[in-house]
Amino acid sequence: MLSYLFIALIAGTLPVMDTAPTNASRTARDRARAELTREIKDEARRQLAVGGADGLSLRAVSRALGMVSSALYRYFPSREDLLTALIIDAYDSLGETAASADPGPATPTTRRWWLICTEIRNWALAHRHEYALIYGSPIPGYQAPQATIAPASRVPLLLIGVLQDAWLTGEADLPTDSRPLVPELVEQLDALRALVAAELPAAALVRALVAWTQLFGMISFELFGQLVGSVDPSGYFFDHAVHHIADQLGLRGQNRGRTTTPPDDLDRAEETTEETSRTSD
Amino acid sequence: MLSYLFIALIAGTLPVMDTAPTNASRTARDRARAELTREIKDEARRQLAVGGADGLSLRAVSRALGMVSSALYRYFPSREDLLTALIIDAYDSLGETAASADPGPATPTTRRWWLICTEIRNWALAHRHEYALIYGSPIPGYQAPQATIAPASRVPLLLIGVLQDAWLTGEADLPTDSRPLVPELVEQLDALRALVAAELPAAALVRALVAWTQLFGMISFELFGQLVGSVDPSGYFFDHAVHHIADQLGLRGQNRGRTTTPPDDLDRAEETTEETSRTSD
DNA sequence: ACTGGAACGAGAGCAGTGCTCTCAAATCTC
DNA sequence: GAGATTTGAGAGCACTGCTCTCGTTCCAGT
Numbered sequence: 299m300l301s302y303l304f305i306a307l308i309a310g311t312l313p314v315m316d317t318a319p320t321n322a323s324r325t326a327r328d329r330a331r332a333e334l335t336r337e338i339k340d341e342a343r344r345q346l347a348v349g350g351a352d353g354l355s356l357r358a359v360s361r362a363l364g365m366v367s368s369a370l371y372r373y374f375p376s377r378e379d380l381l382t383a384l385i386i387d388a389y390d391s392l393g394e395t396a397a398s399a400d401p402g403p404a405t406p407t408t409r410r411w412w413l414i415c416t417e418i419r420n421w422a423l424a425h426r427h428e429y430a431l432i433y434g435s436p437i438p439g440y441q442a443p444q445a446t447i448a449p450a451s452r453v454p455l456l457l458i459g460v461l462q463d464a465w466l467t468g469e470a471d472l473p474t475d476s477r478p479l480v481p482e483l484v485e486q487l488d489a490l491r492a493l494v495a496a497e498l499p500a501a502a503l504v505r506a507l508v509a510w511t512q513l514f515g516m517i518s519f520e521l522f523g524q525l526v527g528s529v530d531p532s533g534y535f536f537d538h539a540v541h542h543i544a545d546q547l548g549l550r551g552q553n554r555g556r557t558t559t560p561p562d563d564l565d566r567a568e569e570t571t572e573e574t575s576r577t578s579d
Numbered sequence: 580m581l582s583y584l585f586i587a588l589i590a591g592t593l594p595v596m597d598t599a600p601t602n603a604s605r606t607a608r609d610r611a612r613a614e615l616t617r618e619i620k621d622e623a624r625r626q627l628a629v630g631g632a633d634g635l636s637l638r639a640v641s642r643a644l645g646m647v648s649s650a651l652y653r654y655f656p657s658r659e660d661l662l663t664a665l666i667i668d669a670y671d672s673l674g675e676t677a678a679s680a681d682p683g684p685a686t687p688t689t690r691r692w693w694l695i696c697t698e699i700r701n702w703a704l705a706h707r708h709e710y711a712l713i714y715g716s717p718i719p720g721y722q723a724p725q726a727t728i729a730p731a732s733r734v735p736l737l738l739i740g741v742l743q744d745a746w747l748t749g750e751a752d753l754p755t756d757s758r759p760l761v762p763e764l765v766e767q768l769d770a771l772r773a774l775v776a777a778e779l780p781a782a783a784l785v786r787a788l789v790a791w792t793q794l795f796g797m798i799s800f801e802l803f804g805q806l807v808g809s810v811d812p813s814g815y816f817f818d819h820a821v822h823h824i825a826d827q828l829g830l831r832g833q834n835r836g837r838t839t840t841p842p843d844d845l846d847r848a849e850e851t852t853e854e855t856s857r858t859s860d
Numbered sequence: 861a862c863t864g865g866a867a868c869g870a871g872a873g874c875a876g877t878g879c880t881c882t883c884a885a886a887t888c889t890c
Numbered sequence: 891g892a893g894a895t896t897t898g899a900g901a902g903c904a905c906t907g908c909t910c911t912c913g914t915t916c917c918a919g920t
Contacts, residue, residue, distance in 0.1 A: 325916085325917065326916085326917095327867075327868085327915090327916060327917070331867090331868095350716070350718075351716075352633065352718070355905085355906065355907090356906085356907065356908090357905080357906065357907080358906095365869070365870090366869065366870050366871070367906095367907085367908090368869080368870070368871075368872095368908080368909080368910090369868075369869050369870070371907095371908075371909085372867075372868060372869080376907080376908080377906095377907065377908090430716035430717075431716075433799075433803070433805070434715045434716025434803070435631070435632075435711035435712075435715025435716050435803060436711075436803055436804055437631075437633070447807070447808055450805070451808060454809070477819065477822050477823060477826065479819060480815055480818070480819070482815045483810070483815035483816060483818075483819055486809075486810045486811070486812075486815065486816070487810070490809050490810070504816070504819060504820075505823075507809065507810065507816065508793070508797075508820050508823060511793065511796045511797045511800050511820070512789070512792065512793045512796055513796075514796055514800065514805075515792045515793055515794075515795055515796015515797065515799065515800070516789075516792045516796065518714075518796065518799060519792050519795065519796070522714065522715070522716060522717055523717055524714070524731070524795075526728070527728055527732060528735070528767075528771050528788065529764070529767045529768070529771070529788065530767070531767075534761055534763045534764035534767065535764060535767070535785070535788065537761070537764075538758065538760060538761070538764055538785060539785075539789050539792070541758050542758060542786075542789060542827075545758065546823075546827065606887085606888065607887085607888090608886090608887060608888070608896070608897085611897095612896090612897090636876085636877065636878090637877085637878065637879090638876080638877065638878080639876095639877095646898070646899090647898065647899050647900070648877095648878085648879090649879080649880080649881090649898080649899070649900075649901095650897070650898050650899070652878095652879075652880085653896080653897060653898080657878080657879080658877095658878065658879090
């Protein structure tokens with residue numbers, strides 16, 4: 299609940315990207331510029347999906363769009379800026395997907411947690427290279443620009459918000475065996491609480507952080523090939539771990555996931571573009 | 580204990596790399612070749628440390644070594660092969676570091692666990708780009724060659740071995756609230772147990788896997804900049820999480836880490852080469 | 861309505877890259 | 891020592907990100 303406010307708040311502070319306001323643009327040149335910007339990003343995303351970040355070539359993008367390469371620099375001053383735009387879009391896409399997978403506070407928290415986690419993984423499986431772009435090794439040259447931290451915090455804010463909802467309604471309780479926190483960590487957690495989850499005690503917040511890193515650690519391991527030898531179709535392992543983490547979070551509800559659809563790992567044929575007909579499968 | 584056997588076993592199956600046997604080479608040409616191969620990798624590692632994988636240029640390496648770029652192709656047939664060699668070396672380096680941080684079964688398991696985890700993180704902090712090379716987004720073009728999976732499995736085998744030791748000596752017990760496993764997951768875990776940890780029950784093995792992903796998920800988040808806004812010097816959080824994971828593993832000992840040295844995060848000035856004098860610290 | 865200025869696309873060009881090919885020298889093997 | 895193999899050097903190809911210039915197009919203020 300509260301976290302949604304902060305999402306909106308922080309999201310409001312970042313410079314407005316040129317995705318949405320294509321409509322209300324004034325001049326024809328502005329409209330053409332917005333559209334071309336979008337087309338460049340779309341084509342770049344397409345190339346990203348097949349070749350990864352390394353395979354993204356400004357010349358290839360401009361070639362696919364029928365323009366000359368130097369013209370592309372009118373829209374993105376460098377390759378890094380294009381990548382930054384793609385990173386922000388990816389964060390936004392994932393954040394929106396995760397948020398829309400949340401049925402809201404009326405649903406039992408354990409189910410909310412499972413739904414959100416599963417949807418995050420599904421997004422990652424469907425957008426492997428975009429996931430790698432934002433959660434993989436950072437592009438060596440540059441540090442994440444300030445504009446990326448707000449979209450990046452949407453997912454953790456959502457997860458923390460879910461836990462806070464459960465905390466406020468008494469649906470989650472702090473396990474009694476919770477380990478004491480060193481003062482330095484409490485200090486960091488207090489600063490964080492003031493920002494995102496004032497109602498959540500530090501001992502619960504640190505569990506949310508652990509759950510957050512655990513969730514994405516698992517997805518990264520699956521996508522980056524660390525699990526190939528062990529739990530190769532990783533859906534069952536993921537499912538189990540998500541339930542395990544829910545226990546760690548102190549969620550007490552019984553309404554767990556695994557409703558009807560088993561975790562399908564058939565979608566690892568992601569190298570083929572999604573528009574391809576799926577007859578051979 | 581048993582796991583060490585498997586480490587040696589699996590390590591024996593991978594093609595012998597040309598790092599060690601520089602000595603017993605027969606001809607002078609062979610010796611020169613081995614040395615040059617090592618020099619190339621050293622220089623490549625040096626460039627990796629400043630520019631990441633993207634900044635690694637064969638021409639720059641050959642230039643730094645005073646040779647012409649085409650000559651380098653006598654030693655590594657492509658850039659990917661050089662990267663693969665660096666990946667294997669990085670896995671080996673991390674695996675050896677982690678193994679040598681393990682004081683052995685005589686030490687209480689909780690302490691072993693903490694020592695190994697801390698040393699893994701320290702290695703990652705000291706070799707950020709090498710860590711990114713092996714645990715970050717995979718190089719888009721190629722799939723991990725078969726030769727990398729053996730060195731890659733050293734660390735998980737070590738961690739599982741530690742847990743198995745604790746299990747055999749009764750130092751770890753399965754928490755009673757452990758969640759039941761779906762049959763498909765049990766099947767995967769049984770296959771894995773047959774390979775690496777026959778004595779470990781499936782419910783314990785899956786906890787080890789969760790701990791493994793959790794550990795590296797945390798390190799990746801710290802190194803890849805996901806924690807900058809929240810728990811920025813991440814040492815205290817890491818410390819707490821490692822203890823938390825130890826609890827999740829069912830380790831009962833009290834001899835935890837955090838002995839004398841607080842987790843220092845001063846070493847984030849990693850851009851400076853390690854040969855630099857550390858007087859300023 | 862016109863004009864000055866801003867934005868734009870095209871083209872050439874520069875320095876850099878991975879990689880291939882050819883050719884001569886060095887080295888090993890018989 | 892002769893033949894075979896390996897090595898290093900150089901030129902070259904296709905590609906990259908990026909810059910600069912030069913006309914053209916469009917917008918805005920008078």
